[in-house]
Amino acid sequence: MLASAGGATLALLHPTPARSQGQGAGAVFPQPSQVPGGVARLSLGPAAERPGALVGDLPVLVVGDPIEWTALVGIPLSAAPGEAFVEVREARRAATSTSTSTSTSTSVSTRRLRYVISPKRYSEQQLKVPPGKVDLAPADLARYERERTHLAKVTAAYSEPYPERLEMEVPVPGRRSSSFGLRRVFNGQSRNPHSGMDIAAATGTPVVAPLAGTVIDVGDYFFNGGTVWLDHGRGLLTMYCHLSAMDVRSGDRLRAGERLGAVGATGRVTGPHLHWSVSLNRAMVDPALFLAS
Ligand SMILES: [Zn+2]
Numbered sequence: 001m002l003a004s005a006g007g008a009t010l011a012l013l014h015p016t017p018a019r020s021q022g023q024g025a026g027a028v029f030p031q032p033s034q035v036p037g038g039v040a041r042l043s044l045g046p047a048a049e050r051p052g053a054l055v056g057d058l059p060v061l062v063v064g065d066p067i068e069w070t071a072l073v074g075i076p077l078s079a080a081p082g083e084a085f086v087e088v089r090e091a092r093r094a095a096t097s098t099s100t101s102t103s104t105s106t107s108v109s110t111r112r113l114r115y116v117i118s119p120k121r122y123s124e125q126q127l128k129v130p131p132g133k134v135d136l137a138p139a140d141l142a143r144y145e146r147e148r149t150h151l152a153k154v155t156a157a158y159s160e161p162y163p164e165r166l167e168m169e170v171p172v173p174g175r176r177s178s179s180f181g182l183r184r185v186f187n188g189q190s191r192n193p194h195s196g197m198d199i200a201a202a203t204g205t206p207v208v209a210p211l212a213g214t215v216i217d218v219g220d221y222f223f224n225g226g227t228v229w230l231d232h233g234r235g236l237l238t239m240y241c242h243l244s245a246m247d248v249r250s251g252d253r254l255r256a257g258e259r260l261g262a263v264g265a266t267g268r269v270t271g272p273h274l275h276w277s278v279s280l281n282r283a284m285v286d287p288a289l290f291l292a293s
Pocket residue numbers: 194196197198274275276
């Protein structure tokens with residue numbers, strides 16, 4: 001069964017960097033981090049064919065080879081610490097021989113794989129601003145609601161091809177804040193935690209794709225400003241916000257390192273920077289887990 005999977009196919013579907021790039025055991029991407037906003041790396045063991053895995057009803061990225069498959073589960077910032085499960089589906093082929101013929105049948109076995117999400121206390125930022133800056137004006141609120149509906153569709157994008165690799169390049173050089181997960185409280189009201197990495201850079205600095213991907217959304221949004229989304233395959237998406245220029249259109253395919261736009265200060269920001277988010281199985285996870293340094 002193993003041979004029938006085909007060497008070429010396996011080589012293509014082989015994005016586990018630890019082995020395929022000949023790096024040490026410490027250099028796996030994404031780095032494991034079983035906390036809200038992190039990525040769990042769950043060993044699924046050997047199997048002739050790549051198992052499927054689901055978290056809730058969402059497909060999970062499974063990488064590796066018949067010797068060792070690994071499920072990479074994005075954990076939402078809102079996840080409760082404690083035990084969690086992925087559903088693993090493995091195809092088993094059985095050959096049945098009669099006196100005249102041999103037929104193969106495929107059965108699917110399903111098991112629940114338990115893992116534990118550790119608590120992580122992200123820091124909190126208390127901000128006092130004039131009341132009008134917290135509550136949106138009716139027109140802004142209506143715009144935001146429309147955009148939220150649209151963005152929910154974008155974040156649900158899913159394409160079949162596997163990411164070519166999982167180590168990412170930084171989309172723009174510059175000082176990286178460690179503010180992923182920061183809990184922001186405006187005048188005592190909790191807002192969504194910061195779900196990306198901010199990189200300080202001057203307006204006009206080129207922003208490049210950190211990994212090959214397809215452009216799935218280009219727009220100008222109330223909070224996020226000029227925004228580009230890339231689909232890297234199998235539920236791995238990235239988002240770039242506050243851009244001053246967007247040089248791509250939906251459907252464009254980008255190679256790693258190819259320019260998609262330029263840093264700006266569009267949307268609700270206080271100064272030019274890139275906001276970069278990484279989404280895995282619809283969970284916003286810490287982009288730093290995908291970077292080498
Ligand atoms: Zn940000």
